[in-house]
Amino acid sequence: LTTGLLSEISSESDLPTVNLKVFTYAELDKATRNFALANRLGDGGPSHVFMGYIDERTCRAASLATGTPVAVKRLRTGSNLTHDEMLSVVNDLGRHVHWNLVKLIGYCLEEEHKLLVCEYLPNGSLEDHLFIPERLPLSWETRVRIAMDVARGLSFLHGQRIIFRDLKAANVLLDSAFNAKLSDFGYAKIIPGVDPSHTDPIFRTRASGIEGYLAPEYLATDQLTSAIDVYSFGVLLLELVSGRRAVQQTESGIEDNIVEWAQPNIGSRHLLDKIMDTKLREYSHEEAYEVVLIASECVGEKAQRPRMRKVLSALEQLRPSLVPAIASSSSAPVASSSTTHELSFRTLPQLQCPPSTIVSSREALSPPGCCC
Incomplete structure (x- = not known):
């Protein structure tokens, strides 16, 4: 510098x-x-x-x-x-x-x-815990809490006019208590000058992200709206429920998309077992059914997808006991360094570092692959 x-x-x-x-x-x-x-x-x-x-x-x-x-x-x-x-x-x-x-x-x-x-974050990525066979399977309660954490993070970003664009299990990191945090903002975009609670502007940008998580309309048109994050979140929910990757190869070598795989079994309670992760020994059948329905709405047609704040609210209603006391489903407040420890979430200890004044950005939150 x-x-x-x-x-x-x-x-x-x-x-x-x-x-x-x-x-x-x-x-x-x-x-x-x-x-x-x-x-x-x-x-x-x-x-x-x-x-x-x-x-x-x-x-x-x-x-x-x-x-x-x-x-x-x-x-x-x-x-x-x-x-x-x-x-x-x-x-x-x-x-x-x-x-x-x-x-x-x-x-x-x-x-x-x-x-x-x-x-x-000492517990690594959600990807590792879901897909590495040697890892102990995450409990149902932990999976629901992770889903809430991710939804809360996305809801906050959308409230700041930021579209994440690269939600995937590898970009969800877990602290020592398995609280989840979004990481790697390499593809995130700031949509300037609008209030996302009243309108959802459309911008065009070359589609970026991982196959299986990308919304079909984004791949087809490069149109950037908050709905693409909602779609990716729906895919992540299906991964949490099923223990399957967004895209994985079948024994015959064909790539199997998780949305297409799950779709025939969504909407019927007696078919739920066909979707659930076989490593899950105990879970609430009713909660799992509701989570699958939420996922289905998220990966539906763009015009029908809910806002992330609505998704968060629906998840919180499933398990109110997992909602942090300070968190609200209607908004995702900023956690200042003075309040973080009160939340009982594990964060880095208060570091007395000298402040710096930094130039502001214009559109891109960050170029690909350069940030936490």
């Missing part, structure tokens, strides 16, 4: 300020043990994600014994993301804070090095 650019940003009094730590590359290199292979958590598009450790008070590099774990996402060398684009990414991620979104802690923008530092 050059002094000139920081000076230019700081002179714009109307630009928002977000409290993020500006790391040096040397600090993150030390925090990840020189980006050791043993610390590598995975890949996300044109980036690698590493485990790092930082001191809670100073936000400086620390050891495994004394530090707080964080996830460090490093863009691969040669990324064509400019300084200004990176600053836009950081500003937008830093401003949109919610307990069902992975928290951005800080960033590094130093010469060719571009990195983001996010909270670390």
